[in-house]
Amino acid sequence: GENVEQHPSTLSVQEGDSAVIKCTYSDSASNYFPWYKQELGKRPQLIIDIRSNVGEKKDQRIAVTLNKTAKHFSLHITETQPEDSAVYFCAASSGNYGQNFVFGPGTRLSVLP
C-alpha cells in the first residue's frame, strides 16, 4: 500500500523567513495530494492541495510543488507569521477512486517572533 514520509519532523524559523516541508510517497498511482494544518487542540484543516496533472499551485503565501517522477511534493510558506505555527500534515490519495488517504507523520512548525 501507499507510504508517505514527511521531513522535517520539527522546524523552527524566524518570523518573515520561508519554511519548506517535504513529503515523499510510494504509490505512483496516487493522484491527489492535500496539505492540512492542525493547530493545538483543533481539527485538521485543508490549506492547499494539488492534483497529479499539475506541477505547482500557489495561494497567497502558500505554494505546493509536485514532482511525479521523483514521487515527492513540498509545501512552501513564505513570509512566515506567528499564526503559521502549527503541525502540518501532507497526504496522498490512492486506490481505484482515490478513496484511501495516507497521511505523513506531521511537521511541527514554530515561527519565532
Next chain:
Amino acid sequence: EAQVTQNPRYLITVTGKKLTVTCSQNMNHEYMSWYRQDPGLGLRQIYYSMNVEVTDKGDVPEGYKVSRKEKRNFPLILESPSPNQTSLYFCASSLSGPGLAGGFSYEQYFGPGTRLTVT
C-alpha cells in the same frame, strides 16, 4: 452552518465495554471516513464509506466496525475496546468522494475529534 459533528468529544471507558462514536454531517457529502491520530504517526485511516451502504477498510481497521445506513451519519463502533485503541479519533466528510471524476478529489472536512481513553 455546514459542519461535521462527533459525539462524545471525550470518553473514558474500560476494556471490553462496547461503545459507539457518532459522526454526522449536514453537507450532503457522499464520502465519509474515520481516522485515528496518535503522536508521531499522523492520521491513519480506519474505515471509509463512498456512499450509503458502501463501506471499506482503511489502513488500520482491526477492532473497529462502521455502518452507513443514512447519508449523513457514519458511526464508529468498538465492540470490545482495548487499551491500544486509546487515541484521538476524527471523522471527515467530502463532497462526491475523492477521485470519482477522472482522478479529481475534494476537500475533506473534519469533525472536532473524540478523545478516547480505554483503561
